[in-house]
Amino acid sequence: MISFLHILRAFLSGDGALILPEMELVLFAVGILVVDRWLAANEKHWNAALALGGAAFSAFTLYVQHGKMAALRAANQDSPGLLGFHQGVLVDAFSLFFAALLLAATVLIILLSVRLLENNEEKPGAYYALLLLACAGMMLIASAVDVLAVLLGLQLMALSCYLLLRRAQSETGGEIAQRAYAALWACSSVALVLGFLLLYGNFHTTNLGRMAATLDARLDKGIAFGGLTEWHVVLALSLTAAGAFLLSEAAPLHWFAPGIYECSPVPVAGFLSTAGKVAGFALLLRLFSFVFLFAQQKWIYVWGAVAIVSLLWASVAALGQANVMRLLAYGAVAHTGFILLGLVATNETGFNGMAYYIGSYVFATLGAFGVLLVLQQRGAAVSPLAELDGLSRSSPAAVWLLLIFLLALAGIPPTTGFMARYYMVKALLTAGHPGIAAFAVLCALTSSVYYGRVAAHAFRKPNEAQTPEAAATVPLTFSNGQTVALTAAAFVSLAAGLYPAPFLRMASYVFGQ
Numbered sequence: 001m002i003s004f005l006h007i008l009r010a011f012l013s014g015d016g017a018l019i020l021p022e023m024e025l026v027l028f029a030v031g032i033l034v035v036d037r038w039l040a041a042n043e044k045h046w047n048a049a050l051a052l053g054g055a056a057f058s059a060f061t062l063y064v065q066h067g068k069m070a071a072l073r074a075a076n077q078d079s080p081g082l083l084g085f086h087q088g089v090l091v092d093a094f095s096l097f098f099a100a101l102l103l104a105a106t107v108l109i110i111l112l113s114v115r116l117l118e119n120n121e122e123k124p125g126a127y128y129a130l131l132l133l134a135c136a137g138m139m140l141i142a143s144a145v146d147v148l149a150v151l152l153g154l155q156l157m158a159l160s161c162y163l164l165l166r167r168a169q170s171e172t173g174g175e176i177a178q179r180a181y182a183a184l185w186a187c188s189s190v191a192l193v194l195g196f197l198l199l200y201g202n203f204h205t206t207n208l209g210r211m212a213a214t215l216d217a218r219l220d221k222g223i224a225f226g227g228l229t230e231w232h233v234v235l236a237l238s239l240t241a242a243g244a245f246l247l248s249e250a251a252p253l254h255w256f257a258p259g260i261y262e263c264s265p266v267p268v269a270g271f272l273s274t275a276g277k278v279a280g281f282a283l284l285l286r287l288f289s290f291v292f293l294f295a296q297q298k299w300i301y302v303w304g305a306v307a308i309v310s311l312l313w314a315s316v317a318a319l320g321q322a323n324v325m326r327l328l329a330y331g332a333v334a335h336t337g338f339i340l341l342g343l344v345a346t347n348e349t350g351f352n353g354m355a356y357y358i359g360s361y362v363f364a365t366l367g368a369f370g371v372l373l374v375l376q377q378r379g380a381a382v383s384p385l386a387e388l389d390g391l392s393r394s395s396p397a398a399v400w401l402l403l404i405f406l407l408a409l410a411g412i413p414p415t416t417g418f419m420a421r422y423y424m425v426k427a428l429l430t431a432g433h434p435g436i437a438a439f440a441v442l443c444a445l446t447s448s449v450y451y452g453r454v455a456a457h458a459f460r461k462p463n464e465a466q467t468p469e470a471a472a473t474v475p476l477t478f479s480n481g482q483t484v485a486l487t488a489a490a491f492v493s494l495a496a497g498l499y500p501a502p503f504l505r506m507a508s509y510v511f512g513q
Contacts, residue, residue, distance in 0.1 A: 015084035021058040025136040028054025029129035036125025051128035088146030095143035111481035134160035138279035177263035188246040195239030208290040228295040247280030251310040261329035270369030303343040310337030345427035353423030355507035360416035364408035367489030388457040395476035410451040416496035
């Protein structure tokens with residue numbers, strides 16, 4: 001027993017300290033599943049409290065890691081961060097930013113979900129545990145610099161999200177969402193595994209850092225682009241990029257997103273559209289910084305093409321949607337296109353703009369889904385746009401909150417969405433891409449049209465012939481958790497737009513600037 005404790009202590013003071021935030025989430029998830037068996041029906045709220053406690057412990061550990069990393073960087077300016085597990089896990093500014101963002105998204109979803117689960121008489125223990133497990137997998141993806149760790153994080157994330165959707169089979173369309181996500185999981189996993197296998201065949205290592213060192217050595221020997229233009233390497237990079245594009249909902253690989261959004265429970269759809277997208281971009285940017293950057297002159301056309309297709313496809317598709325969940329799904333595809341413009345610019349403004357955009361997108365999107373979740377508690381179906389009619393009468397607070405989030409998603413000043421798109425356009429102009437910048441502005445104007453349709457329905461008078469009497473007369477009420485979550489989301493959506501300086505400093509921190 002004593003020897004085991006010594007081994008455990010040595011592990012936690014060594015490599016284990018690097019994945020301690022993820023381990024804490026896993027332990028709290030297991031604890032929730034165990035405790036839930038002994039909780040009475042009127043005590044189930046303790047599951048949410050335990051889930052929030054796990055997120056708090058994980059966040060504190062991230063803060064401790066930030067202090068250790070800062071001290072290490074002060075002693076050695078060339079240090080990349082905290083490395084462990086045979087240089088397979090890296091804790092740096094990049095991973096800390098994405099981990100904190102993932103924790104914030106998870107906390108907001110937990111706060112938003114409590115009232116709905118109580119009203120539906122759900123067994124929330126498994127729900128909260130799966131949220132924590134999915135978050136742990138996503139955080140591992142953000143800190144992984146070895147393909148084996150990436151795949152481990154991906155499988156933990158995907159399995160947890162799949163089980164979240166499986167719990168919703170009893171709801172209308174729940175099985176459809178489950179099958180769509182299973183297909184997404186399979187396609188992204190196969191693409192990444194095949195791509196990583198081909199990369200291993202070329203570099204004889206699974207470590208992204210060693211791949212970057214090999215590419216750097218090849219460039220010193222005069223090999224153009226480090227040999228990344230050979231057909232089998234191009235195929236490997238294409239497959240890995242496709243896997244990341246599937247996770248981040250980039251067109252034309254967004255096939256599954258509309259069906260998943262439409263048929264999933266509102267909180268699960270909100271979690272997948274924010275935390276899932278953040279994990280996809282964390283993976284893509286890691287791959288970019290270690291591998292794709294060496295052939296950026298060639299791959300800039302890929303980033304540009306995917307960004308343009310995402311913006312164009314989403315703008316056209318969203319304009320014709322009468323289903324608010326599908327509209328938000330296509331809106332998410334458009335946001336992916338805007339974020340990818342940072343890789344086209346490949347300058348300081350572009351990289352900072354990407355981090356700023358991702359953060360602003362998370363809070364605005366979760367806020368919009370949160371209002372829809374409150375509307376669902378009233379007993380109304382949230383998918384048809386017509387169900388939003390009369391929202392301004394039943395809850396003025398809800399309609400004004402929804403307006404803030406829609407303005408942020410549409411990029412209307414003074415919200416954070418406007419500043420996010422401003423920095424992306426500025427980055428493109430600085431990099432000498434005025435044509436793409438003009439196209440991005442046009443798509444931004446188009447987004448104001450389809451998000452404006454949602455706002456118009458919310459302010460419209462209810463149609464007595466279409467609106468059920470019960471839904472029209474029951475007022476919307478917010479739980480304490482929902483009030484906190486929506487207030488926080490609204491604050492960030494406005495504050496980061498009115499005074500973006502501190503948020504930009506955090507964004508510049510991500511890439512060590």
